[in-house]
Amino acid sequence: MCNYVSRRTVLALGAVAAGEVLLGEALGGAPSRRRVVVWSEGTAPKTVYPKDINTAVAEGLAPLRGWQIVTATLADPEQGVAEESLQATDVLIWWGHVAHGEVRDEIVERVHHRVVLGGMGLIALHSGHFSKIFRKLMGTTCDLRWREIGEKERIWVVEPNHPIAAGLPPHFEIPHTEMYGERFDIPAPDALVFVSWFQGGDVFRSGCCFNRGIGRIFYFRPGHETFPIYHQPEVQRVIANACRWAAPADCPPTRFGQAVTPLEKC
Amino acid sequence: MCNYVSRRTVLALGAVAAGEVLLGEALGGAPSRRRVVVWSEGTAPKTVYPKDINTAVAEGLAPLRGWQIVTATLADPEQGVAEESLQATDVLIWWGHVAHGEVRDEIVERVHHRVVLGGMGLIALHSGHFSKIFRKLMGTTCDLRWREIGEKERIWVVEPNHPIAAGLPPHFEIPHTEMYGERFDIPAPDALVFVSWFQGGDVFRSGCCFNRGIGRIFYFRPGHETFPIYHQPEVQRVIANACRWAAPADCPPTRFGQAVTPLEKC
């Protein structure tokens, strides 16, 4: 038998016996301070992203007032994802492209564990569809079709009341981008928020929400290292919205394993 | 051609031209003051619910600090759902049983319009599964099996990270209740949060989330007029959580109708 306990819950349970119902607190209060880690490989062209993509994305999260925004990269100790840091992270944003294979399997396991059992949110950006962690969470190849000729993309909101679409217009454009086209080999998302139109004639499910374990995952298509897409206000808004949506819920420890005594007479 | 515009959005758009992107505001701020209307028929036994079920449910919403909680009933003018009141309502909680047929069709249309096009949340409680408004939103019979012998119910959380399950233990019990059993004739919910076990041998999908238009709908099974179920802390917590979840999103006006000019050259 084993009881998995999330960090947040352990803290919350500090003053109460395990199993007690946490019904007393006020519902209107703000959650404790949130922490986002923005991770990228360090491979983006300096001409477009002088401080790499992690910094560009982090700068776009300024509207998350009161949140702590941190960057991390592949070259950092523990590949930027030390266990201690992870335990204190509410949302991890992941951009990778040419170095997916360099991320060590034990790092992937660690992140997976933190999402599924700890409730950390994960936001995979653009070529992050092929990262080890996203593929492990999806269980499919996450493969797709692509073309790199700098064509136009128009992103349509198909679920306008979803929190990740808050404050957006019905559609917005990315002037020049790499195309990703269907068939995108993912499980049907728990919510499909955005669909992209491409100048070259393709479509793509561009904003996809998933629940895995007690963690929330958002895949967001836009972003290519050769275009300044992460400086666009609409793209920044989506990522900020996604951070709020993906942050861990107030979720008691999930108890798995043997339940020796039946609740009813057998 | 027609453009449907929600109240909240119109207000929000007051100072900006239609179509402008609302990207500037801080994301950490609290929404404007929320308003919940708790509606019941006025038919519950006075011995159990001296001020009817609407008041009992309203009292349980005290943890929603800063929210305005209002009660309404069938005998009120406009059957408790005047257009003006509805336009100012974020979440409508609905409990009905013997008087479903007395609710006038134009009232049902009005509520439906406010949910689907205005984004008002709707929470249907217990026998509210057979209310005109819930059936209209679902498109099915919403029929089920039932038995009234006061048996025990145990409610299991199957999606612990859902906002509606916040603060709840893995399961909780209702000592005596009317049984509702499968097959429950609803569309597969967008999220299934609770499943009930009954002493008499039945199961039921007890907590079901739906998106319809830009409105959010939650069906919650517990509650029978002959038992003090709406005084239970866990039940109160679920309903309060559901109010927060179902409150309207920051959602720009949905534009339907003719789109005369193509966005691209044709």
Place this chain on the structure above:
Amino acid sequence: MCNYVSRRTVLALGAVAAGEVLLGEALGGAPSRRRVVVWSEGTAPKTVYPKDINTAVAEGLAPLRGWQIVTATLADPEQGVAEESLQATDVLIWWGHVAHGEVRDEIVERVHHRVVLGGMGLIALHSGHFSKIFRKLMGTTCDLRWREIGEKERIWVVEPNHPIAAGLPPHFEIPHTEMYGERFDIPAPDALVFVSWFQGGDVFRSGCCFNRGIGRIFYFRPGHETFPIYHQPEVQRVIANACRWAAPADCPPTRFGQAVTPLEKC
């Protein structure tokens, strides 16, 4: 208490007592002969559809060998949907546009009842998104954006293993059509099979599956009365596939209402 019983099941149950398990039959056998009714208003231009759209669609169903294909129209007795005919129908295909309002409410109720409680499949084509029956089954406005300049549409298969996509290429084109664009106000479909790209810059969820009651519903976007779209082989293939998918399951009578005796001691 009431027990709803589908026609197919009653026939199947002929020789057995109600409640007996139907486990004995071979699984490899073909179902009994299927019957499809193709309904249209009778308003399509004779230059494009000389025998109206119902006949054009019916002709495209020739590959459904062994099926009975029937046409019906608004001017027929009982508006083409007599109770007796409906009881013998496995799949009803519905195309309407300017005459939605002329379909009488009791006819809509009758079709709804047959879908939800009897398991008849319903396929709504193109402007059938605004038919009374489709809107009643969806519970939303089913509104959308549209433009009629004869632009090109490209339909992408996003769920290639869905039975409705059988035999199709990854995408196919409609040279000239009326555009339908997002936001399409439907519940999130139980399966999203197709997404359309439009020359004018829009996208649309073009092939959507829904379960409602014990009936299956498919919405398929293509088709406008001023273009010969229902003569295209890919469009015909989709509709034929959808007939097979939507035909009633081997489904015992759903029992609703009071379940007097508990299955377990209480």
Place this chain on the structure above:
Amino acid sequence: MCNYVSRRTVLALGAVAAGEVLLGEALGGAPSRRRVVVWSEGTAPKTVYPKDINTAVAEGLAPLRGWQIVTATLADPEQGVAEESLQATDVLIWWGHVAHGEVRDEIVERVHHRVVLGGMGLIALHSGHFSKIFRKLMGTTCDLRWREIGEKERIWVVEPNHPIAAGLPPHFEIPHTEMYGERFDIPAPDALVFVSWFQGGDVFRSGCCFNRGIGRIFYFRPGHETFPIYHQPEVQRVIANACRWAAPADCPPTRFGQAVTPLEKC
């Protein structure tokens, strides 16, 4: 760029050029002969399953007339899952318990590849929830709560029109079984067909459908090696239904990778 091609499709495409639309064939015809492989570890008690669980399950599939039913076990060459066999398999049924860890990772990769890219169906039975292949496909822990005191289980059909519920009564019982209880850590299933009631007070999502890649996956809870559950007619019927549902669709090769030439002028 890479094009993944399923065996079935390659065969089907034999006489046509890749990319041609397969619109010509009749829809009423039977698929080519299907092949099911039933795999188990070889660890069940001989007193209950003298020829192990694979044989018991295979015998229950007799109603699949015209199908080839084969058994396989861990001790077979290639752990019972040789590449050649897999390529000829339409549905793989998997029962494991104490030997999950012995299944080699490359075998798991092979089966995963065949499901996701080749469209083979996978049916995981009972303790197969913890098999490497099921966990890899789900992306979560697939953990749950359990108790082994031989209590009663009652399985309720919640989606009666699903093909996997064909021919079943509204509920059926398993007199003595091991209990599995929620929280079951799986992604929300694409269809939830069965929910279990347990004598000891628990519930469980017992019949869950998933699409992954172009493969279909069904998890079915019943079955414990110390009880003769796989001899029950209702259980056998479910597994046979699931084989029919999970068999590969008529699905053209999914093309991934670089799409050099845009379909529209850019």
